[in-house]
Amino acid sequence: MQSGVNQMPYGISGVVQVNGVSLHYAAAGKGRPVVLVHGNGESHEVLGAEMRQLVEAGYRVYAPDSRGQGANEPLPEYHYADMAEDMYQFIRAMGLVRPALYGYSDGGIIGLLLEMRHPGTLGALAVSGTNLSPAGLIPSFIEEYTVINEKTQDPLITLMLTEPRIEPQELAGIRIPVLVTAGENDLILREETERIAAMIPDAQMEIIVGEDHGSYIVGSEIMGRMLIRFLADKWKE
Numbered sequence: 001m002q003s004g005v006n007q008m009p010y011g012i013s014g015v016v017q018v019n020g021v022s023l024h025y026a027a028a029g030k031g032r033p034v035v036l037v038h039g040n041g042e043s044h045e046v047l048g049a050e051m052r053q054l055v056e057a058g059y060r061v062y063a064p065d066s067r068g069q070g071a072n073e074p075l076p077e078y079h080y081a082d083m084a085e086d087m088y089q090f091i092r093a094m095g096l097v098r099p100a101l102y103g104y105s106d107g108g109i110i111g112l113l114l115e116m117r118h119p120g121t122l123g124a125l126a127v128s129g130t131n132l133s134p135a136g137l138i139p140s141f142i143e144e145y146t147v148i149n150e151k152t153q154d155p156l157i158t159l160m161l162t163e164p165r166i167e168p169q170e171l172a173g174i175r176i177p178v179l180v181t182a183g184e185n186d187l188i189l190r191e192e193t194e195r196i197a198a199m200i201p202d203a204q205m206e207i208i209v210g211e212d213h214g215s216y217i218v219g220s221e222i223m224g225r226m227l228i229r230f231l232a233d234k235w236k237e
Contacts, residue, residue, distance in 0.1 A: 018089035024071035025064035029055035033099035036063040037107030043070030053224030078159040084113035098123035105129045124235040126179035132166040136192035171199035177234035178203040183211035
């Protein structure tokens with residue numbers, strides 16, 4: 001991690017109505033559009049380092065808070081299919097044409113579902129720490145959060161424990177360049193990350209040595225550098 005990370009926070013720029021909910025979002029920069037989607041129970045601020053790096057690299061960055069999270073009103077129930085539709089409608093509402101999308105954790109699930117259900121919406125996709133089903137999480141995580149949720153009945157934890165339900169063969173329909181990353185010590189099983197990369201025709205996989213689920217993403221410049229290289233190499237006009 002380099003000094004200066006997250007020293008340029010991007011506050012809420014606006015709010016848009018999509019798919020029956022309000023999404024607050026931040027936007028900054030000029031250039032080709034990149035959408036950033038955060039993980040479970042977070043906000044766009046968790047990807048502040050990546051946003052700053054992309055803006056400095058010459059991109060226009062949009063970072064929405066997912067439904068019921070961040071600056072948005074909490075909801076009693078969540079489904080990844082709804083979140084994917086939210087992001088599809090957000091892209092349309094912003095007038096974006098084939099933007100790139102980077103999704104961290106839950107954001108990666110959302111990105112995969114979006115492009116599966118609306119092929120050609122995106123021009124490039126990068127996902128980090130992403131699973132196709134709860135079985136793709138390490139057993140200790142499932143055990144820990146099952147116990148927690150027995151006490152809290154948190155709808156966002158319930159979401160992680162019951163969804164997504166993506167069949168690996170469904171990924172074969174994604175026909176855009178995709179970067180699939182995970183930390184060496186991720187919450188996602190290594191074979192799950194390998195399965196995702198293997199099933200997408202134009203995918204490349206990077207396992208980040210010595211890192212966990214978010215250590216190379218949150219407050220770090222590692223993922224931002226990887227993302228900028230990927231977009232420069234694979235995201236063609």
